[in-house]
Amino acid sequence: MCKSPSTRVLSACGCERCATRIPNFPKTAAGIASGALPTAPMADRFLRGCKGDAKKAAHVLTDSLCWREEYGADALRDESEPDGAPRAEIIQSYYPTALHTRRDRKGRVVWIERVGLCDPSIASAKRVYQNAAGQWEDGPTAWLRCHVRLNELAGRQHAERVVIMDMQEMNSGHVSSAGIALIKSMIALDQRHYPETLHALLIVNAPWILEKAFAIIRQGMDPVTLGKIKVLGSTTNASVHSELLAHIDVADLPDFLGGELAGCCPIHPRLRAGSAPVDGEATTTIDAGATRVARAALPAAAAELWVRSSAACAVTVDVIVGGAAAVTAASVGPAPQCFPLAAAAAEAEVELRVTSTNRMRSGAIFWTLDGVSEIEWEVE
Numbered sequence: 001m002c003k004s005p006s007t008r009v010l011s012a013c014g015c016e017r018c019a020t021r022i023p024n025f026p027k028t029a030a031g032i033a034s035g036a037l038p039t040a041p042m043a044d045r046f047l048r049g050c051k052g053d054a055k056k057a058a059h060v061l062t063d064s065l066c067w068r069e070e071y072g073a074d075a076l077r078d079e080s081e082p083d084g085a086p087r088a089e090i091i092q093s094y095y096p097t098a099l100h101t102r103r104d105r106k107g108r109v110v111w112i113e114r115v116g117l118c119d120p121s122i123a124s125a126k127r128v129y130q131n132a133a134g135q136w137e138d139g140p141t142a143w144l145r146c147h148v149r150l151n152e153l154a155g156r157q158h159a160e161r162v163v164i165m166d167m168q169e170m171n172s173g174h175v176s177s178a179g180i181a182l183i184k185s186m187i188a189l190d191q192r193h194y195p196e197t198l199h200a201l202l203i204v205n206a207p208w209i210l211e212k213a214f215a216i217i218r219q220g221m222d223p224v225t226l227g228k229i230k231v232l233g234s235t236t237n238a239s240v241h242s243e244l245l246a247h248i249d250v251a252d253l254p255d256f257l258g259g260e261l262a263g264c265c266p267i268h269p270r271l272r273a274g275s276a277p278v279d280g281e282a283t284t285t286i287d288a289g290a291t292r293v294a295r296a297a298l299p300a301a302a303a304e305l306w307v308r309s310s311a312a313c314a315v316t317v318d319v320i321v322g323g324a325a326a327v328t329a330a331s332v333g334p335a336p337q338c339f340p341l342a343a344a345a346a347e348a349e350v351e352l353r354v355t356s357t358n359r360m361r362s363g364a365i366f367w368t369l370d371g372v373s374e375i376e377w378e379v380e
């Protein structure tokens with residue numbers, strides 16, 4: 001019986017480099033010796049990634065098996081790595097990304113990144129996460145470990161994924177040499193260790209600045225991968241909308257991408273930005289020099305009040321909880337400010353008084369009680 005190329009099994013590479021390297025990785029060596037490694041789906045992906053060149057595929061795959069043990073990729077997949085989830089939580093406050101709870105029309109994993117709302121300082125930050133061993137990881141290290149973790153978690157669900165990168169609110173501040181270097185190392189890592197897992201990469205709400213960055217990033221990318229990438233315009237555009245719907249049912253598509261599903265890939269409050277409400281923020285316009293007052297009954301759980309203004313607007317904020325001033329005349333601009341509300345304030349009335357300090361232009365204010373959706377604000 002003739003085996004089709006897709007079911008052909010590769011064995012480990014026998015070259016000198018691999019033969020010297022394998023013994024440094026006892027689990028990998030044992031797996032190869034017992035025949036458990038490489039697994040058939042892995043071999044298949046690497047073989048396709050190397051366009052059927054079995055010798056090259058065996059070498060690249062063997063190198064990748066060693067890398068997996070060195071990097072601890074299996075532990076990240078199994079969530080047995082103690083830093084997996086806590087590190088991801090820290091990274092979320094810089095870079096909002098998630099594996100969607102819904103799948104594409106063929107059951108593939110949908111991976112969402114809200115890049116335009118990320119904090120680009122992650123690419124050059126020195127101390128981002130202190131791991132279980134007590135060592136500080138810099139931004140790129142912690143971010144890449146989270147990226148590998150998502151790759152592993154996605155691979156456990158389906159062999160392929162559709163990645164949607166939302167560039168909404170992206171500006172020139174997002175394009176730095178450190179940021180581009182980080183994206184390039186991510187692409188290199190994906191091509192090297194996760195070949196043939198990308199079904200499609202849809203970049204939506206892409207501003208012109210992205211085309212400039214993409215021209216740099218695309219250099220050195222495999223043409224097959226490039227063919228899977230689509231740089232699309234606004235999700236309010238009918239053709240972009242139907243492109244997304246070709247992949248994902250409207251009921252499964254996140255609301256911020258023009259679909260019907262709320263609560264996907266939430267943004268850390270400090271990353272909210274722009275001139276539209278993000279993730280259920282309350283909003284109202286404010287005239288130059290005017291004051292707006294919003295009141296609500298605080299829910300039982302203590303919460304943080306986050307306030308920001310649109311770019312054209314600067315405001316001062318007073319917060320009155322249960323009749324007592326909790327915050328007086330705090331200055332707030334487009335960067336979200338957090339006002340923690342004491343646990344004792346639960347179920348009291350909270351009053352937010354916002355005064356425009358810009359004498360020339362009206363603008364918008366946005367506020368939210370973190371962790372609380374569905375709250376009625378009375379605005380006057």
Ligand SMILES: [Zn+2]
Pocket residue numbers: 013014015016017018019058059060062
């Ligand atoms: Zn080799």
